[in-house]
Amino acid sequence: MEKAMVGTINQRAVSGTKAKRNRKALWCWLFVAPNLIFYLLFQGWPIVINWYYSMLDWSGISSNATFVKLDNYTRLIADPYFWKAYRNSFIFMLQAVPPLLVLSLVLAATLNNPLLRFAKLYRTLFFIPVIATTSIVGMIMIFIWGADGPLNYALSKLNLPGGGINWLSDGRTAMYAVIVTYIWKNLGMNMIYWLAGLQSIPRELYEAARSDGAGHFRTFYHITLPLIMPIALVILLLNTAGALKVFDLIKTMTDGGPFFATDVVSTYIYRYAFSSEMGVPSMGYASAAGIFFAFTIVILAVLQGLIRKAVLRTWGGDNS
């Protein structure tokens, strides 16, 4: 009898907990719903429909659309300028992300020092480029990197090499100029990411390390680095994705030039989707380029996820 009562009570308790959990889950869904619905409408659906568009011979402005199966993909793969843009996207990412991460970490670690005076002011100063509109930054940078712009003027006054270079007009230097600008523009945001990670590390750990005689480097290597590794991988993922889809800065600074030297997949897609010379734009073809590139990024994201797991295992961090 007692057992039966206990069983009933347990059942009630279990069903009560279950109902509570369901209610909680429903509330969670309610809060997620607006975002989810907007995501499905404005991100999910365009992605799905883009698959279909990529198999059409369609200008994007016409009611005439012919289903051409995988012809757009065949044409895309055969275009050396697509591969040039594809390669440039990765060159941009590989040359922009590592220095951006390192510099922003150094900056964040410096500004996280409680002994540093005016730290908030410095943070604000480094964050200002982030809130500046990219296209406006691009326009200003054309002037700064210009053949007779302030950069060349400073270089020549300081008798440093490079004073006479046409940074944005020369295919050998244009990409570097855009990358440097990109790093400068995004430094502040990454600094904030790192600061968030750094400030989550308990101060006691540093104090304990210092009392054990550890120097700055050993403290950084043995305490800071392992503890910020989970957030580091998230920052890496965000930056990789951001750098691969760079558009506005390149569009305004070089428009992919000179002669496609800074042409990335985004500008390539834009060129085919929204411009033409004698004919009409090729929205179907541009969609194929978008899908092809997105597929690459998905593969990269999966790889990065696997690497993240391996790294976290090695460093013994949180594997959540």
Added chain:
Amino acid sequence: MKVFMRLLVLLLVVLFVLPLSACTSTNGSSGAGDEAKAGEANIAKKNPGSTADSPITLRVMDWSDSVKTIREEFHKQFMAKYPNIKIEYTQLTVDQFKNTILTAIQSGRAPDLFPIPSNVKLATAVAEGWFQPLNPYLGEDFLNQFADGTFQNGITSFDGQLYAIPETASLPSSLVFYNKTLLKEAGYDDKNLPRTYTEFRAAAKKITENGKGKYYGIVEGGKQTGRWLMIVRDWSSLAGAGLNSTSPINLADGRTTYNSEPVTGVYSLFKGLADDKSFHPQTMSISAPEARALFGQGQAGFIVQGAWSIGVWNKDNPNLDYGVMAPPVPDTGRKGSIELAGSLPWMGISADSKNPEAAALYLKELYTGDYFQKARVSSGDAFSLIKGINEQYATVPQLKAYYELAHEYGRTVPNPAIRNPKSPGVFEYYKDVHPDLGELLAGTVAGAVTDYTGQLGNYSEQVGKAWTTAIDNAKKAGVQVDEDDFVFPNWKPMADYTPEDYAALK
């Protein structure tokens, strides 16, 4: 739980009803547009600018930067005359416009009035429903004020309906302006100007040497590949290439020979100028208006520009001593002519415009009002298409010189759209090949393209294929067109192509 369900239902209602209400509103406005079309007979009686009407905002977008000040003054006067109409004017560069207008149309946000982008045929735009016919809003009285031949079937009109009005009397935009002071310093004068490629290159080099970093031989808006394309097309045509803006093939023989000597000669000249460092160092990173400003400041000896620049320099750089000359020709001499396009379609009323009467009123004031055409011609910007204006107001010597040179070196070329008004339908099926002629020339000047002959050969081959595919697909889609519509065996590049020549082909 009940609270949750209520909130969820409310959220879904908001999310789904809002878009529906937006649709309802759109349908309502399109209904208003239909009503306007239906009431064409009463349009003439309406005065959309009167204060009795509800306020109207008229959105206008184009690339007429050279007349910006005059245009703004025109808008001020227009809004004062019609206080109920507010003009929202957006001005872009040609390249910006090409992209922006397409996205505006795609998103259903086309301005009330916009010109046909230079890269799209009016036939395509009409077929796609971008513009609405102007005839219901612009009466014969208005149209009769334009010079004879302004409106042509296949160019500005289709099936008896007018869709776009040309902007100005058409002149090529590839003549060369020169700074008299810098040329004099380099040993040239008005009677002794560089005429051939070799002389031109030498003059640019000499000016650059004299400038010692302060000024250069030539400046261009290198960021706008359309400018480079236009230079190749016109300069190589002067050398006998037979290129034109109406099709990607040679109108005389129907072939795509972009690697022919007249074309490669232009590339060779520009490569030479780049090798000599005769280009202004900013050339590749600036737009055409920026290049024009640098020329105005005396930073270059030469610039290739259209007649519209004259008005800008005369206003902004009154001390600039400049002249205009024909483009240089190969050392072996001139073998062809620059294309005189005749009438070119420009401004039309968007098919989605909710205020076509107000838009038509804008056009009437722009062309036949008291201010704009007179001010434009007086400034030296261009020749007007309105009868009687040029005779009275075209007094700027550089504009007159430009006009005379354009007609000395330019000839009317055959236009497939006149021969067969259905022929522009092919361009709905034509896929541009990249890098195109302009991009290749930009690459040559930037030093990124060295084997331009090989690249041009490849380009010729790809354009040939794209053209054949376009014709085939157009035919399959029912467009009444033939390859021969684009071939004019009786065309002589040194002579105007006349109505008799069209007749002789039949």
